[in-house]
Amino acid sequence: MTTAVTRPYVKRGTIPVLATATAITVSNIYFTQPLLDEIARGFHISPSAAGLVATTGQMGYALGIIAIVPLADGVRLRRLSALLLGVTAAALLAGAFAPSLALLSMATLVLSATTVLPQVIMPTVVSMATPGHAGRVLGAVGTGLTLGALLSRTAAGLIAETAGTWRAGFAVAGVATGTLLLVLPRYMPADRPTRTRAPQSYLRLLASLPKLITEHAPLRLSAALGGTVFAAFSAFWSSLAFHLTAGPIALGPAKVGLFGLFSVPGALAARYSGRLTDHWGTRQVNALSLASVLLAFALFGLADQSLIVLAVGCNLLGYGTTSGQIANQARIFAAQPAIRARLNTVYMFAVFAGGAAGSAVAGVLFSAFGWTGVVVGGLGFLLLAGLALTWHTVHIHHRADGTAVADGAAMAAGAVR
Missing domain, CATH: 1.20.1250.20 (MFS general substrate transporter like domains)
Structure with missing residues (x-):
């Protein structure tokens, strides 16, 4: 990424970091799909019952889009990204040790709702681009999004097969997301998107x-x-x-x-x-x-x-x-x-x-x-x-x-x- 593509205040390497973060976080939505059969066997339940994990994941993601993404117009993005990563990592680790399907589904609901960070990163990266280069930076981050969605299923299957348990997929995802907590916030803007205006209330943003x-x-x-x-x-x-x-x-x-x-x-x-x-x-x-x-x-x-x-x-x-x-x-x-x-x-x-x-x-x-x-x-x-x-x-x-x-x-x- 050349200096002509991003604005002068943007740190070197920001676009690759954001693309990588997008790939890792979006994978949290999809990696459970190839593990459902193993989850069913692990809890001694039917495959259709194990499908509750995938269902709650989709419900959580929809909830996060509506309830969390609008916050990015009014809060400090560095703090928001740190909070989302922390909650997602904790929910992933909770899922790795969940003793029942009900608790695993609850953990999946939470981690899916807070893993909407890619949809916060997308409008953020556009604000970092110089005029005429919005499509280029979106292409870089969008490629990370697509690769994360495509490869997460394959990676989760390999991890589960190597470790001999579906829980390893949740554990690895939790560690990867937690590692991002040490890196990503430093590349996100410290100020609100609109520094010259008072922040809008949460209800006003939704309305x-x-x-x-x-x-x-x-x-x-x-x-x-x-x-x-x-x-x-x-x-x-x-x-x-x-x-x-x-x-x-x-x-x-x-x-x-x-x-x-x-x-x-x-x-x-x-x-x-x-x-x-x-x-x-x-x-x-x-x-x-x-x-x-x-x-x-x-x-x-x-x-x-x-x-x-x-x-x-x-x-x-x-x-x-x-x-x-x-x-x-x-x-x-x-x-x-x-x-x-x-x-x-x-x-x-x-x-x-x-x-x-x-x-x-x-x-x-x-x-x-x-x-x-x-x-x-x-x-x-x-x-x-x-x-x-x-x-x-x-x-x-x-x-x-x-x-x-x-x-x-x-x-x-x-x-x-």
């Missing part, structure tokens, strides 16, 4: 969220694109294991897990979409994102029995989804710093809701129509995304004053690009 939706058209566009594309992404990943373990492919669980590793090249390539966002604009990168994901689903449908084609499609899907997220967040973070965290709250909630909808729809379609139903459902979500982007583009071209401005300037002015 302002609905108003942001009605006042900021770029937020509505990003939320629509993020929710629909992530719905297609979740539809694929939530159904892939069923497709691969069924005949005629009939892979074992270990080989199915390798598809997370197969997606890494696409995630790494998506980093450069940040630079494309800076040079081309967010709308163009969104179009590239949709084209990549559309091609992925075309491959899933045309050659659904080919593992090589599925792996290629995984990379296209990962690249398109991550690229779209970078563009979407670059669009909303062009607003004034005082509201960026709350804008991200609304955006991420839309993405989260889209992912949940995609998984639910895919489950129904796979049961009724098999893999073909999942592919058609994913294409349906992408059609909605394409319509949203097309409507936005047509609206720009028909503006009476002809003063189409960059998405960033539109967001800052509260106008529509």
Whole structure:
């Protein structure tokens, strides 16, 4: 990261530190998924009962997005990051020693709610970038986010297999998160995002969220694109294991897990979409994102029995989804710093809701129509995304004053690009 990318007051190495912290903390949301079978055996319960751990994790993350991320607009980020890391590390270690499923689920609920630090880091890193480089720094941190999500499942499985117990996964995650407590706060801003204004009350911050939706058209566009594309992404990943373990492919669980590793090249390539966002604009990168994901689903449908084609499609899907997220967040973070965290709250909630909808729809379609139903459902979500982007583009071209401005300037002015 060159000095031209970040502002003069930013410490050297800040962007790599924030990217690493994002990868480690986001992994706390996903690493439990491959451990559920071991947890069920350890507590002598059914797999469906062990699924409560994954359910509480998702509930906790949603709660954290709504209840914690808005605080980043009004509190000292150095203190907030230290508090979140401390609570998350403690909850992870509590989970490692939990004597029952109920206590493990409670620990998972807490650690998932406080591991929303990546959604605090994203708007923070934009404030550190020099003009014209927001996409580049978002690309670097967004790559860490994607790699953490992809690799955490594989790492957790290896750790549990080596140690012979699922508890080792929680312990290692707790130590890693605790180590961040010694490093990350020093790279976060010491002051509040708005030093010239008195901090808003917590309730006022939460009450302002609905108003942001009605006042900021770029937020509505990003939320629509993020929710629909992530719905297609979740539809694929939530159904892939069923497709691969069924005949005629009939892979074992270990080989199915390798598809997370197969997606890494696409995630790494998506980093450069940040630079494309800076040079081309967010709308163009969104179009590239949709084209990549559309091609992925075309491959899933045309050659659904080919593992090589599925792996290629995984990379296209990962690249398109991550690229779209970078563009979407670059669009909303062009607003004034005082509201960026709350804008991200609304955006991420839309993405989260889209992912949940995609998984639910895919489950129904796979049961009724098999893999073909999942592919058609994913294409349906992408059609909605394409319509949203097309409507936005047509609206720009028909503006009476002809003063189409960059998405960033539109967001800052509260106008529509």
